[in-house]
Amino acid sequence: MSEYPISDSDQEPEELAPMLLPLDGWHRDHGGRMVEFAGYMMPVQYEGIMAEHLWTRESAGLFDVSHMGQLLVTGEEDAQTDVEPALEAALPIDLSTLKLGAVRYSLLLDENGGILDDLMVSRWPGGFYLVVNGATKWDDIGTLREYLPDDITLNHLDDRALLALQGPKAVDALERVAPGVAALTFMKGGRFTLGGVDAWISRSGYTGEDGFEISVPGEAAADVADLLLAQPEVKPIGLGARDSLRLEAGLPLYGHDMDPERGPVEAGLAFGVNKRRRLEGGFPGATRVQRDFAEGTAQKRIGLKLEGRQAAREGAKVFHGEQEVGVVTSGGFSPSLQHPIAMAYVDAALAADGSVLSIEMRGKKLDATVAAMPFVPNRYHR
Amino acid sequence: MTRYFSQEHEWIEIEGDLGTVGITDYAQGQLGDITFVDLPEAGAAFGKGDSVAVVDSVKAASDVYTPVSGTVAEANGALTDEPELVNTQAETGGWLFRITLSDASELEALMDEAAYKDYVESL
Numbered sequence: 001m002s003e004y005p006i007s008d009s010d011q012e013p014e015e016l017a018p019m020l021l022p023l024d025g026w027h028r029d030h031g032g033r034m035v036e037f038a039g040y041m042m043p044v045q046y047e048g049i050m051a052e053h054l055w056t057r058e059s060a061g062l063f064d065v066s067h068m069g070q071l072l073v074t075g076e077e078d079a080q081t082d083v084e085p086a087l088e089a090a091l092p093i094d095l096s097t098l099k100l101g102a103v104r105y106s107l108l109l110d111e112n113g114g115i116l117d118d119l120m121v122s123r124w125p126g127g128f129y130l131v132v133n134g135a136t137k138w139d140d141i142g143t144l145r146e147y148l149p150d151d152i153t154l155n156h157l158d159d160r161a162l163l164a165l166q167g168p169k170a171v172d173a174l175e176r177v178a179p180g181v182a183a184l185t186f187m188k189g190g191r192f193t194l195g196g197v198d199a200w201i202s203r204s205g206y207t208g209e210d211g212f213e214i215s216v217p218g219e220a221a222a223d224v225a226d227l228l229l230a231q232p233e234v235k236p237i238g239l240g241a242r243d244s245l246r247l248e249a250g251l252p253l254y255g256h257d258m259d260p261e262r263g264p265v266e267a268g269l270a271f272g273v274n275k276r277r278r279l280e281g282g283f284p285g286a287t288r289v290q291r292d293f294a295e296g297t298a299q300k301r302i303g304l305k306l307e308g309r310q311a312a313r314e315g316a317k318v319f320h321g322e323q324e325v326g327v328v329t330s331g332g333f334s335p336s337l338q339h340p341i342a343m344a345y346v347d348a349a350l351a352a353d354g355s356v357l358s359i360e361m362r363g364k365k366l367d368a369t370v371a372a373m374p375f376v377p378n379r380y381h382r
Numbered sequence: 383m384t385r386y387f388s389q390e391h392e393w394i395e396i397e398g399d400l401g402t403v404g405i406t407d408y409a410q411g412q413l414g415d416i417t418f419v420d421l422p423e424a425g426a427a428f429g430k431g432d433s434v435a436v437v438d439s440v441k442a443a444s445d446v447y448t449p450v451s452g453t454v455a456e457a458n459g460a461l462t463d464e465p466e467l468v469n470t471q472a473e474t475g476g477w478l479f480r481i482t483l484s485d486a487s488e489l490e491a492l493m494d495e496a497a498y499k500d501y502v503e504s505l
Contacts, residue, residue, distance in 0.1 A: 049440040050415035309418040333417035
């Protein structure tokens, strides 16, 4: 555990050589094809994106997401008196309804209500545990440090690794090595012993499947990964399948499907602004967010189902007849559905399910229909 | 019949003034699961190095450049229904298009199989 320096002398990690995560050698030993991602070398695939994707949907996939930022927010007094109001002033979350061990999705907003990141917040004894995106974590730490009073401590748990075990058989595999996890329900977590290692495990993930996210000390990560991979349900899964799985699950990816130009309402992430906070305000960007709730937004994030096999890619223009009405922010071929799918922002008047649009790719117009998300039904264990 | 290879990982097999073009087995392995191939129309003329086809994988779309100038004689229609042939038979049944060469001397700049093998190993 190391406290992040408060000085402004932060370096831009993308200008440096990629950093290595605790499981770097493990991935290479298991045939992972390594690529640079969010400033780290990460496995994009092992046996192939399609096979890994389908394996996760039918069994259990092991993902290394140690590039993500694990942060701990604590105060000098007990959590009730100082940390809660400080964190509520920084995030649009209602902590009064977040019980010990519970996990909740939230958003880091700028003063204009634009999205700086999405994150998970868990209540730990004496503090709050945050998981933020890898590519944005350094900026997030700076923003949070700016939003939080000086007597609130923000620790970057950069000595910890983060694994995800996702899929319908994840619970069978994990219960065998971390007894008790099967009793967790979706978005609940707790401390468990996993092969002798003290782990924070929550029933959550980024695939739409039942599954778990597992935080362990970095030096124990390879042993934990070995133990999980030894379970017959489990195969290692790379970033490529992580992206196609989350797209099918309708889950937005920061930097693509949301960015500082977009607010929570148009991004379809209103649930990331809790009801009491929506009414009371008092968080960064509240004015814009409240106005968007009241008046609606010009565009909305929607799902698109494409005809044919050619995928639409990020940046492709969306048309209604001859009129340009939006832009694709994520797109690809859905391994589970065997046709292309996409996320896009389009004019609110055309955002209803069934709306017939087209997407321009290489001078051709691909037929697309607005479809409800998730594209593949979620299978969370509630 | 003679087969040549480009640094962009295309192969071309020459029979008279007709060349059959595909991507190499190394290239398909790098791209991963191929889900769609955008093929050129017969009769379209291209210059050496032009983007003639697009190979879509789950993750990304990649351009395929013609290693020689000429006119497209035929595209591999089998790929419309079975784009995965590019994965399973990259250097045989997964060919992309046939092109009538306009300048056979362009072949001299390409590699033979042994040279391409050395090139891939150097990557």
